[in-house]
Amino acid sequence: MVSVAEPEDAAPLTGEEHVPDFFGHPRGLWYLAFTEAWERFSFYGMQSLLVLYMSKYLLLPGHVEYVVGFDLARWFYPKLNGQPLASEIEEAAFKAGIDYRFVPIIRGIGPADVEEMQKGLRAAQGGKLLAFCRSGTRSALTLAVAQREEGAPSHEIQQRLIDAGFDPGPIAHLL
Numbered sequence: 001m002v003s004v005a006e007p008e009d010a011a012p013l014t015g016e017e018h019v020p021d022f023f024g025h026p027r028g029l030w031y032l033a034f035t036e037a038w039e040r041f042s043f044y045g046m047q048s049l050l051v052l053y054m055s056k057y058l059l060l061p062g063h064v065e066y067v068v069g070f071d072l073a074r075w076f077y078p079k080l081n082g083q084p085l086a087s088e089i090e091e092a093a094f095k096a097g098i099d100y101r102f103v104p105i106i107r108g109i110g111p112a113d114v115e116e117m118q119k120g121l122r123a124a125q126g127g128k129l130l131a132f133c134r135s136g137t138r139s140a141l142t143l144a145v146a147q148r149e150e151g152a153p154s155h156e157i158q159q160r161l162i163d164a165g166f167d168p169g170p171i172a173h174l175l
Helices: 029-056 070-076 086-095 111-124 138-150 154-163 169-174
Strands: none
Touching: 029 070, 138 154, 138 169
């Protein structure tokens, strides 16, 4: 038989008194806070390592074919096939006789990106210029701003963007 102590018959706590010495909190709180912080650090660190492993090794051709269930995931989300590597695009551009220039546009469109695109336009001398990104939007808008700064008429640039399926709205003030 188990008996439960009621508050009136419970024995008072004896021994060490509570001495707050961690910013007015119990001493064990530092241990709890450190444990939680280390757990978060480990979780986000391992998550980052997993992304690096998957993108730099596991999901590359020659490896991805052996990932169990990945074909099913591709069926649900077809964009998992990914974008070709820059080296593959450079090789294809070379075979097609197109001058290749690598201009990484990380976030937004900056003056340096437009300047590099202008250099590419000048190097192409009216010929073919390959500008690409995952969705095409950043490269198309950067090319449009570069063409405008090279003197192309604004209405022609906007019409080309619309014909290609891009919204010129985000850069309309630059055209």
